[in-house]
Amino acid sequence: MTLYKQGLAFGYVQGTKYHRDRHMRDDLGSIPPTSNFKNYPEAERLQLPEPDLSRPANLWQCLARRRSERDYTTDPLSLQELSKIMWAAQGVTARAGIYLLRTAPSAGALYPFETYLYIDKVEEAPQGIYHFNVADFALERLQEGDFNNALTAASLGQPVVRRAAVVIIWTAMMLRCMVKYRDRAMRYIPMDLGHVCQNVQLAASAMDLGSCSIGAFYDDDINELLGVDGEEETVLYLITVGKLRGR
Numbered sequence: 001m002t003l004y005k006q007g008l009a010f011g012y013v014q015g016t017k018y019h020r021d022r023h024m025r026d027d028l029g030s031i032p033p034t035s036n037f038k039n040y041p042e043a044e045r046l047q048l049p050e051p052d053l054s055r056p057a058n059l060w061q062c063l064a065r066r067r068s069e070r071d072y073t074t075d076p077l078s079l080q081e082l083s084k085i086m087w088a089a090q091g092v093t094a095r096a097g098i099y100l101l102r103t104a105p106s107a108g109a110l111y112p113f114e115t116y117l118y119i120d121k122v123e124e125a126p127q128g129i130y131h132f133n134v135a136d137f138a139l140e141r142l143q144e145g146d147f148n149n150a151l152t153a154a155s156l157g158q159p160v161v162r163r164a165a166v167v168i169i170w171t172a173m174m175l176r177c178m179v180k181y182r183d184r185a186m187r188y189i190p191m192d193l194g195h196v197c198q199n200v201q202l203a204a205s206a207m208d209l210g211s212c213s214i215g216a217f218y219d220d221d222i223n224e225l226l227g228v229d230g231e232e233e234t235v236l237y238l239i240t241v242g243k244l245r246g247r
């Protein structure tokens with residue numbers, strides 16, 4: 001038990017508690033403001049179709065059916081299915097001043113993460129690594145090609161990653177959140193992404209697609225695939241999506 005108290009997790013949780021009578025310890029110095037979005041203006045764009053939200057889904061059944069599914073067919077997703085998945089993840093549902101409010105909540109409306117995708121099998125979309133542009137509901141292609149082996153190897157060889165039609169990859173944008181919440185930010189970023197990921201699972205459930213959250217990977221291998229530095233921006237969470245057998 002005493003070793004637990006010497007560990008990183010203990011130090012972090014204790015050190016980032018709010019107390020009524022004193023401020024949280026803060027040795028960070030000044031953090032310059034960062035942008036609220038990343039975008040890649042030079043990248044080739046793939047505009048996602050407007051998600052068709054007209055077909056109702058029963059929330060209670062989606063919750064009851066939600067499961068981590070790891071066995072997918074080789075069938076591609078349609079672009080409309082991908083559009084609905086991305087809308088569930090990070091669709092803009094309202095504007096409040098400079099803020100673009102989304103389908104999932106976020107501490108301080110900062111959305112301190114970026115969304116990337118590896119598209120393996122989606123109709124009308126070339127294979128490759130993409131960045132999701134929230135404001136424009138578009139994909140920006142960072143690299144074209146087959147990255148299935150590289151992403152699977154970076155995900156500890158998990159077959160679920162190999163079989164996926166799409167792997168969504170979220171990075172934490174550390175300073176975007178730390179500007180406001182300082183060291184407490186690392187409590188909030190995973191909370192934010194938990195909400196986003198559950199939205200994706202429920203959307204997958206509504207469309208009878210399979211999905212599985214992935215937390216086990218070699219961080220810097222994935223950072224390298226995305227071309228991010230692994231320090232101010234570092235991978236935090238993945239989810240696979242694919243067509244289920246026999247549906």
Ligand SMILES: Cc1cc2nc3c(=O)[nH]c(=O)nc-3n(C[C@H](O)[C@H](O)[C@H](O)COP(=O)(O)O)c2cc1C
Binds near residue numbers: 066213
């Ligand atoms: C933060 C987190 C990380 C996870 N990482 C993995 C993973 O790397 N590989 C995997 O196959 N499943 C992973 N899972 C899925 C869990 O194994 C799964 O949610 C759990 O067994 C409960 O099953 P259910 O989701 O079907 O209800 C992860 C789930 C969460 C929430």
